[in-house]
Amino acid sequence: MNQSQKYLSIALATLTALSFSVDAKVKLPGMISSGMIVQREQPVKLWGTADPGEPINVKVTNSKNKSTGPRKGVDTTADSDGKWSIEYPALKAGGPYTITINDEVVNDVLSGDVFLCSGQSNMELPVGRVTDMFADEIASYDNPSIRQIIIPQVVEFHKPLDDINPSQWKPVNAENVMSFSALAYFFAKDLYERTGVPVGIINSSWGGTPVESWISEKNLAEFPRAL
Incomplete structure (x- = not known):
């Protein structure tokens, strides 16, 4: 092997190692x-994907690192299949925490009470639709300890989805509040004022949907008149 071939082999090996990384x-x-x-x-359940057989390490640090x-x-x-899941020991209420999963870093994590808020239009109705009655109260209230994530409305009739379309956790402030579920917003606000504990809202609602659309075909099979 001449010098040029040697350098080429080294370069290809380096590129291969980088691609695996x-x-x-x-x-x-x-x-x-x-x-x-x-x-x-409660134990914090975390999950995701990686290469099959890839070692996964999860660490959590507080605001003092x-x-x-x-x-x-x-x-x-x-x-x-490249799937992994893990349960991390329970975190005390408060934060912020930082969760490091291999090279992935999840910042500004709070520990509190998390609620799945689901239903039809009465749950989906956003704060922006009730400002005629509560304008002053809404305009004067910011709380970074109350946060919502909206589950995007996607239809899949044949199998459960492994993930949701891109969405973000957002705190109550002037920029985000209008998209909060109004019912969930007032519920979370009242709860926080009584407990002082962060409140997370998972807003998975869709106005006008029949209850059958939220139930799997397998479970509906016991009630043939609903199909």
Whole structure:
């Protein structure tokens, strides 16, 4: 092998190693993102994808950059399909926390009470539609400890989806409040004033949808008149 061939071999090996490094990057679902709120005093379930057999390490630090839970974190391995999940020890109410999953960093995480707010138009109705009655109250209230993520409206009749379309956790402030579910907003506001604990709202609502559309075909089979 001449000198040129030797350098070419080294370059190809380096590129191959880099490509494996990129492929192995952990990918997180849309729900697990900066600004999220996790349920306090319960194990924190985290999941995602990576290369099959890829080692996964999860660490959580508080605002003083001190570890919570095991100092070296919690480990698992992606299965043969590249999927992984893990339960991290419960976090005390408050934050912010930083969750590091291999090279992925999820910032500004709070621990509090998380609620799935679902239904039809009465749950979907946004704050922007009730400002005629509550304009002053809404305009004067900011609270970064109350946050909502809206689940995008996507139809899939044949199988459960592994992820949601891109969405973001957003706090109550003048920029975001108008898109909050009005019912969830007032509920969260009242709850926070009584507990002082962060409140997370998962807004999965869709006006006008029949209840059958929220139930799997398998479970509906017991009630043939509903099909």
